[in-house]
Amino acid sequence: MVRNTKEEAELTRRHILDAARRVFLECGVARTTLERVAAAAGVTRGAVYWHFKNKTDLFFAMREQATLPFVDRVVFDEVEGDPLQGIERALGEVIHILSDEPETRETIEILSYKCEYVEEFSGLRQRTAGQLEFLASLAAAYRRAAAKGVLRAGFDPAVVAQDTFLFLSGLIKHWLSSEPGECFRADALDLIRSHVALRRA
Amino acid sequence: MVRNTKEEAELTRRHILDAARRVFLECGVARTTLERVAAAAGVTRGAVYWHFKNKTDLFFAMREQATLPFVDRVVFDEVEGDPLQGIERALGEVIHILSDEPETRETIEILSYKCEYVEEFSGLRQRTAGQLEFLASLAAAYRRAAAKGVLRAGFDPAVVAQDTFLFLSGLIKHWLSSEPGECFRADALDLIRSHVALRRA
DNA sequence: GTTTATACAATCACGGATGTATGTAAATGA
DNA sequence: TCATTTACATACATCCGTGATTGTATAAAC
Numbered sequence: 001m002v003r004n005t006k007e008e009a010e011l012t013r014r015h016i017l018d019a020a021r022r023v024f025l026e027c028g029v030a031r032t033t034l035e036r037v038a039a040a041a042g043v044t045r046g047a048v049y050w051h052f053k054n055k056t057d058l059f060f061a062m063r064e065q066a067t068l069p070f071v072d073r074v075v076f077d078e079v080e081g082d083p084l085q086g087i088e089r090a091l092g093e094v095i096h097i098l099s100d101e102p103e104t105r106e107t108i109e110i111l112s113y114k115c116e117y118v119e120e121f122s123g124l125r126q127r128t129a130g131q132l133e134f135l136a137s138l139a140a141a142y143r144r145a146a147a148k149g150v151l152r153a154g155f156d157p158a159v160v161a162q163d164t165f166l167f168l169s170g171l172i173k174h175w176l177s178s179e180p181g182e183c184f185r186a187d188a189l190d191l192i193r194s195h196v197a198l199r200r201a
Numbered sequence: 202m203v204r205n206t207k208e209e210a211e212l213t214r215r216h217i218l219d220a221a222r223r224v225f226l227e228c229g230v231a232r233t234t235l236e237r238v239a240a241a242a243g244v245t246r247g248a249v250y251w252h253f254k255n256k257t258d259l260f261f262a263m264r265e266q267a268t269l270p271f272v273d274r275v276v277f278d279e280v281e282g283d284p285l286q287g288i289e290r291a292l293g294e295v296i297h298i299l300s301d302e303p304e305t306r307e308t309i310e311i312l313s314y315k316c317e318y319v320e321e322f323s324g325l326r327q328r329t330a331g332q333l334e335f336l337a338s339l340a341a342a343y344r345r346a347a348a349k350g351v352l353r354a355g356f357d358p359a360v361v362a363q364d365t366f367l368f369l370s371g372l373i374k375h376w377l378s379s380e381p382g383e384c385f386r387a388d389a390l391d392l393i394r395s396h397v398a399l400r401r402a
Numbered sequence: 403g404t405t406t407a408t409a410c411a412a413t414c415a416c417g418g419a420t421g422t423a424t425g426t427a428a429a430t431g432a
Numbered sequence: 433t434c435a436t437t438t439a440c441a442t443a444c445a446t447c448c449g450t451g452a453t454t455g456t457a458t459a460a461a462c
Contacts, residue, residue, distance in 0.1 A: 003428035028317030030231030046441045116229030117314040159395045170367030194360045204458035
């Protein structure tokens with residue numbers, strides 16, 4: 001029964017968040033018990049209830065951490081003055097984030113496959129502000145491409161952006177379901193390249 | 202305490218399956234209690250346990266019903282000798298199934314948003330035989346399109362098929378999240394049209 | 403016309419998870 | 433230095449869902 005300092009307390013809070021992510025991923029959110037989270041974090045439920053109100057609170061706290069990499073890594077800057085290449089790079093960056101940021105990857109997997117969107121989680125279904133912003137940036141990039149004449153003629157940039165957005169949704173979903181060594185993962189970047197190439201004039 | 206005939210028993214079995222779908226959709230699979238399913242079906246848990254081993258068994262029984270419409274409604278027959286129009290029609294048919302077969306729609310929504318893929322449900326994550334067959338048919342149709350010279354040159358039919366498959370995944374997912382009156386639903390067929398048009402030579 | 407199996411309803415025993423209340427030792431602040 | 437708050441651990445009460453058991457009236461089989 002040693003009382004921890006503030007810094008140590010912040011550490012256990014992070015340990016609990018990490019443990020929650022692992023247990024959520026293994027057991028699913030609904031079946032996850034705070035007892036297991038506590039055990040995985042090397043503490044008791046007392047500590048969990050000290051830092052978080054309940055499982056829902058813990059879940060949303062864990063979720064917050066995951067969106068961060070996207071906002072500063074996924075940008076639509078043009079590459080060599082070509083908006084389409086900028087889009088290709090941004091899409092590829094999303095996949096790279098899934099590859100080399102395991103915490104983000106796990107959290108998104110939890111949100112995709114280990115969580116039921118009912119009651120207090122219903123709100124998560126609607127497109128997040130981040131997603132809407134991504135879609136808007138995508139449409140803007142396609143408009144720039146159209147203005148430069150590199151977008152295939154006769155296609156509405158907004159519609160093409162939607163198509164790309166849905167493609168990316170599906171890509172992420174299936175990428176998360178593929179095994180680390182599976183060919184689908186290696187092919188993902190090829191799929192992105194083809195996807196963008198289809199839109200080029 | 203009246204004993205039902207075989208036909209009546211089969212009816213209550215269907216009532217239980219219908220009730221399960223409704224309750225799964227409302228509460229999510231994990232939070233659904235067999236007590237609520239029984240109540241929604243107008244029976245007691247005794248009846249549920251008589252017809253089904255447990256909640257998992259009930260879930261898989263409900264799932265079986267949903268895949269049926271796809272196999273006989275979604276076909277890739279060419280329209281006016283044009284494989285690409287056949288693809289467009291097939292994709293549109295998927296959306297139409299979601300519109301006018303509410304039971305199928307609800308089941309897919311449960312599988313997409315109201316179910317955690319852990320333990321006994323893990324297996325559902327991998328692409329089903331039906332999905333693989335769909336993907337194969339799609340690739341075959343694109344190959345026919347390439348052979349006829351209507352597919353845009355320089356693109357691998359298999360890769361294009363994957364792209365379409367992922368697009369459709371995302372489309373279904375977001376269609377399910379949209380409200381009945383929302384514009385996204387009306388736009389879905391336009392998105393499909395554009396998607397296919399992008400692949401045309 | 404019995405007998406038997408069926409199609410449930412009602413009851414029970416049990417574990418397991420939650421939230422809260424309480425305990426406690428040490429860090430922190432005055 | 434001493435009171436107070438902090439950061440947990442421990443203990444407790446409660447409820448809820450499950451699976452199994454038992455009860456039972458009646459179809460169905462012979």
